[in-house]
Amino acid sequence: MHVSVALLYVALMAAPECTSLPTKGDSVRITTHSIVNIAQITLVHISKLKTKLQVVAEIQVRTPSIEGLAGISRDLGRLESELRSPFTDLLGQVEADLSSLEGRVRSLAAAMNCTTQARPTAAAAAAGDHSFPHSRLYLTLVRVQHYLETLVQNKDKLKVC
Incomplete structure (x- = not known):
């Protein structure tokens, strides 16, 4: 009898800790970690793409x-x-990674009550110069790589509006 009462007491006391929702601080930490992970995975995807594109010059x-x-x-x-x-559809995975990354950054910004601008429209991208498309895409890929490397090094900025 005493054992069952003791087990019931332990279960009732432990239940709130086991079922509690993550705090805002936990949520920010988890989302920040997720953003850094996606950025690092995207850098691996970019590295593989650069090998496929076989461009020798470093830009x-x-x-x-x-x-x-x-x-x-x-x-x-x-x-x-x-x-x-x-x-080209070679960059589809990197584009999907960036979309996911940008969505998580927006979500984190909303959780921290930061204001963000509206997402760029597809029309803005279509209006660009289409001469030398492969060179332009490679240049963009290198810009994305550099930006994500900088983001991973400065992950503390994910805590600032």
């Missing part, structure tokens, strides 16, 4: 600085829209 690019969630969301949206192209 130096400039990317925006990492300042906070609003800027990261804006920059990822722009890079994703630059990757959309009717000329």
